[in-house]
Amino acid sequence: MTEDALKYEVLASDGAARRGRLHTAHGTAETPAFMTVGTAGTVKGLLPENVADTGAEIVLGNTYHLMLRPTAERIAELGGLHKFMNWNKPILTDSGGYQVMSLSELRKITEEGVAFRSHLDGSRHNLTPERAMDIQCLLDSNITMVLDECTPYPAEPDVAADSMRRSMRWAQRCKDAFIKRPGYGLFGIVQGSVYPDLRQESAEALQEIGFDGYAVGGLAVGEGQEVMFEVLDATMPHLTRERPRYLMGVGKPSDIVGAVQRGIDMFDCVLPTRSGRTGQGFTRRGPINIRNARHQADPRPIDPDCGCKTCSSYSRAYVHHLVKANEMLGPILLTIHNLHYYQELMAGLRDAIEKGELDAFVSAFHRQQAAGDL
Numbered sequence: 001m002t003e004d005a006l007k008y009e010v011l012a013s014d015g016a017a018r019r020g021r022l023h024t025a026h027g028t029a030e031t032p033a034f035m036t037v038g039t040a041g042t043v044k045g046l047l048p049e050n051v052a053d054t055g056a057e058i059v060l061g062n063t064y065h066l067m068l069r070p071t072a073e074r075i076a077e078l079g080g081l082h083k084f085m086n087w088n089k090p091i092l093t094d095s096g097g098y099q100v101m102s103l104s105e106l107r108k109i110t111e112e113g114v115a116f117r118s119h120l121d122g123s124r125h126n127l128t129p130e131r132a133m134d135i136q137c138l139l140d141s142n143i144t145m146v147l148d149e150c151t152p153y154p155a156e157p158d159v160a161a162d163s164m165r166r167s168m169r170w171a172q173r174c175k176d177a178f179i180k181r182p183g184y185g186l187f188g189i190v191q192g193s194v195y196p197d198l199r200q201e202s203a204e205a206l207q208e209i210g211f212d213g214y215a216v217g218g219l220a221v222g223e224g225q226e227v228m229f230e231v232l233d234a235t236m237p238h239l240t241r242e243r244p245r246y247l248m249g250v251g252k253p254s255d256i257v258g259a260v261q262r263g264i265d266m267f268d269c270v271l272p273t274r275s276g277r278t279g280q281g282f283t284r285r286g287p288i289n290i291r292n293a294r295h296q297a298d299p300r301p302i303d304p305d306c307g308c309k310t311c312s313s314y315s316r317a318y319v320h321h322l323v324k325a326n327e328m329l330g331p332i333l334l335t336i337h338n339l340h341y342y343q344e345l346m347a348g349l350r351d352a353i354e355k356g357e358l359d360a361f362v363s364a365f366h367r368q369q370a371a372g373d374l
């Protein structure tokens with residue numbers, strides 16, 4: 001892939017961890033970065049300015065959802081996803097394979113691609129590597145993901161090998177179909193389940209093809225943090241330092257901290273947004289559930305050390321009341337706080353790497369998390 005497709009620079013490192021900057025046609029993104037999930041063209045409940053206020057720079061969209069509704073062609077007619085959702089910073093889109101397997105009915109994987117019926121109206125669709133590239137180009141996504149199969153977990157070695165090798169053949173087809181433009185890039189996705197030899201084979205196969213970045217897929221599928229870190233330890237040595245690495249679907253704060261230590265630069269996870277809608281608030285002293293009665297008269301903010309709009313103006317008692325009363329503002333305030341917490345964690349990691357103080361930062365992080373809520 002030509003260097004100017006998607007410029008990435010490593011500004012500092014601390015052990016395997018990197019502090020970097022990604023340059024796209026819609027601006028830069030500081031790494032390690034947490035990318036906010038906006039699956040169907042919206043970060044649920046928030047205006048784009050609220051999302052930007054949290055410190056977010058990259059928002060995620062999803063081929064599966066957007067191809068079904070309102071369709072990629074409709075979004076292209078209206079000027080692309082940035083204009084459609086009024087987000088003028090970088091957008092990464094997933095290729096849809098993962099969502100097809102988790103959301104659609106009657107899906108069938110063949111060498112050609114994935115045939116499935118829409119979970120919305122039962123209509124038939126074929127998602128091929130070529131179609132996945134076409135859709136993400138119509139969306140005008142800055143970072144396009146190859147079509148892959150997220151190998152189900154657990155999987156026997158031969159099943160994992162066959163699945164990974166088909167994803168590598170799809171990756172080549174994606175590379176052949178991808179339209180190169182400065183400021184736009186294509187990421188490959190490493191598969192291979194929990195098997196070090198398959199992970200190495202996949203990483204080497206993708207780098208032989210050549211991509212602007214490399215995602216580690218097939219994790220955050222129920223394997224647990226210990227196994228996830230073992231797989232990262234087996235995979236990262238085979239990924240070039242010159243390109244960004246993206247750990248898909250991860251994760252809770254301690255997952256992110258451990259993965260940054262192992263050289264991951266980009267993350268996405270529905271946890272801060274989805275759990276915000278169910279009453280969970282992340283704090284420096286561990287998560288709380290605001291629905292718990294112990295918060296009903298608490299005048300303190302969700303996190304006393306947080307400077308977000310929610311913590312600056314609203315008490316736990318108020319957010320507790322809103323959530324118990326099923327008021328719309330409850331999930332909105334918690335989502336704002338949770339995303340801000342995640343972005344503050346990333347900013348702390350970036351700062352610590354720059355200063356060569358990552359180990360001290362990680363020790364303090366774990367100490368505070370273990371302290372528990374006051």
Ligand SMILES: CCCSCc1cc(N)cc2c(=O)[nH]c(N)nc12
Pocket residue numbers: 037039060061062094095096097098145148149150151189216217218219220221248249250268
């Ligand atoms: C908008 C959601 C982005 S991440 C979705 C995701 C999450 C997880 N956990 C794994 C994978 C994977 O292996 N492949 C792909 N394409 N996506 C994955």
Ligand SMILES: [Zn+2]
Pocket residue numbers: 302303306307308309310311312336337338340341
């Ligand atoms: Zn806050």
